[in-house]
Amino acid sequence: MPAEPVLEVTDLVVEYDGTTALAGVTLEVRSGEVLALLGPSGSGKSTLLHTVAGFLLPRSGTVRLAGTTVAGDGRPVAPERRDLAVVFQNYALWPHLSALDTVAYPARRRGTGRKQARAEALAILDRLRIAHLADRKPAELSGGEQQRVGLARALARRASVYLFDEPTAHLDTHVRGVFLEELVARQRDSGAAAVYATHDAEEALGLADRVALLREGRLLQVGTPQQIYGEPVDLFAARLTGPASVVDAPDGSAKLLVRPGWARLGGDVDGDLRAVWFRGPHSDYLVDSPLGELLIREPGAPRHPVGARVGWTLERSWPIG
Numbered sequence: 001m002p003a004e005p006v007l008e009v010t011d012l013v014v015e016y017d018g019t020t021a022l023a024g025v026t027l028e029v030r031s032g033e034v035l036a037l038l039g040p041s042g043s044g045k046s047t048l049l050h051t052v053a054g055f056l057l058p059r060s061g062t063v064r065l066a067g068t069t070v071a072g073d074g075r076p077v078a079p080e081r082r083d084l085a086v087v088f089q090n091y092a093l094w095p096h097l098s099a100l101d102t103v104a105y106p107a108r109r110r111g112t113g114r115k116q117a118r119a120e121a122l123a124i125l126d127r128l129r130i131a132h133l134a135d136r137k138p139a140e141l142s143g144g145e146q147q148r149v150g151l152a153r154a155l156a157r158r159a160s161v162y163l164f165d166e167p168t169a170h171l172d173t174h175v176r177g178v179f180l181e182e183l184v185a186r187q188r189d190s191g192a193a194a195v196y197a198t199h200d201a202e203e204a205l206g207l208a209d210r211v212a213l214l215r216e217g218r219l220l221q222v223g224t225p226q227q228i229y230g231e232p233v234d235l236f237a238a239r240l241t242g243p244a245s246v247v248d249a250p251d252g253s254a255k256l257l258v259r260p261g262w263a264r265l266g267g268d269v270d271g272d273l274r275a276v277w278f279r280g281p282h283s284d285y286l287v288d289s290p291l292g293e294l295l296i297r298e299p300g301a302p303r304h305p306v307g308a309r310v311g312w313t314l315e316r317s318w319p320i321g
């Protein structure tokens, strides 16, 4: 991974009318890296992105882009002069421009000729599966289609840092997957960095090189998706990224976090099946045992009925406070 941070946020404090929304956040993002911001509603994800973008000013702390301080020290740099591409929940598309001209606009601004800019724009629209909408203006597009045009316009920008605020919130699963692949591919090609705010744990874990967990305006943990999922700092952090059971260690010395795939049915710890859910590719079993209640996930359809006496085995665990 290249060494230099393209975005550095230091001790950032942001308030709305005296209410603290960010209470001292320090983060850095390097070129080529995708950092996911994951946190519940109200944890400060949008506030952080809006402050980096320059739409909000910090009460204290600094924002640096490619080594230059853009907020918090001296006069802030205006949003339009920051080397950023911003994709927020509400896209403001220009009503008079077709989808093609909207997406061609960033290249035109860079000085690319009209024909070439339109060819590049069409390629991006095609990758997002909306080339057939190229000639339509926003009033002739559905909300989801407008959102895809907004994403395409952001992908057409060549900024050093992309800021995404839940950009896939209104997209269906298929388009979401295509967009995320496209985003990551662009990322790798251009060496740009991305900060991607979401409350969807699967999206964050699947997309990001690193995940930052936010809670009530503070960073709870920053790490690789594997660290965040497998070695959470506390139960709140664990539950942000998926189902987590807590059982007693067999020798009673500690509490252990157990993810659904970390235990299997069959083995010498007794338990009773309290509930069983068929989930399609796998089934979830809720097991009540002397060590505590835990969720076990196994491939395929349910193999035992509710109420059955089963054995189980712990294959992996993580000590939790």
Ligand SMILES: Nc1ncnc2c1ncn2[C@@H]1O[C@H](COP(=O)(O)OP(=O)(O)OP(=O)(O)O)[C@@H](O)[C@H]1O
Binding pocket: 016, 017, 019, 020, 021, 039, 040, 041, 042, 043, 044, 045, 046, 047, 048, 199
């Ligand atoms: N314009 C505002 N005026 C006052 N308080 C605000 C404003 N915008 C956000 N807040 C408060 O700041 C805190 C952080 O909000 P923020 O929108 O950054 O959270 P978020 O993690 O992006 O949430 P969501 O996932 O719901 O978008 C919350 O307590 C919120 O109520």
